[in-house]
Amino acid sequence: MRLVIAIVQDKDAAKMTEQLIKNEIRATKLATTGGFLRAGNTTFLIGIEDERVDQLLQIIADSCRSREQFVTPNAPLGNQVESYVSYPVSVQVGGATVFVVPVDRYEHF
Numbered sequence: 001m002r003l004v005i006a007i008v009q010d011k012d013a014a015k016m017t018e019q020l021i022k023n024e025i026r027a028t029k030l031a032t033t034g035g036f037l038r039a040g041n042t043t044f045l046i047g048i049e050d051e052r053v054d055q056l057l058q059i060i061a062d063s064c065r066s067r068e069q070f071v072t073p074n075a076p077l078g079n080q081v082e083s084y085v086s087y088p089v090s091v092q093v094g095g096a097t098v099f100v101v102p103v104d105r106y107e108h109f
């Protein structure tokens with residue numbers, strides 16, 4: 001059993017939810033916020049059997065696409081004071097950021 005944590009853009013969340021249901025994959029959706037853009041994104045927690053992880057990763061890859069976003073970050077891009085920026089910069093967001101972690105034990109009561 002693995003826990004797949006997938007952070008996706010809100011725009012891709014509906015399509016991914018639809019695909020998970022279609023493939024009978026159980027998931028929990030959390031409304032989350034990106035630390036850099038400080039904009040909403042969606043995090044899926046998905047408990048899945050080892051042998052289905054590759055299938056799930058393919059579903060995530062097919063459901064999510066990369067987008068360019070222009071932002072005016074109020075955050076440092078480096079560790080120098082002068083690297084604080086106040087002008088729009090372009091960042092490539094997504095497709096998806098995915099962590100696959102082992103599950104020691106799974107119970108469903």
Ligand code: 2BA
Nearest residue numbers: 007033034035036037038039041077091092093094095097
């Ligand atoms: P955000 O933190 O809002 O980041 C959005 C996008 O901004 C990132 O896209 C990346 O292109 C850019 N970015 C992030 N931090 C940056 C920095 N310090 N300097 C320059 N550009 C930066 P993605 O990499 O596709 O990440 C999308 C979202 O996935 C992130 O939203 C965050 O919520 C999550 N994420 C990404 N990597 C993560 C990690 N290692 N741990 C936890 N969450 C992560």
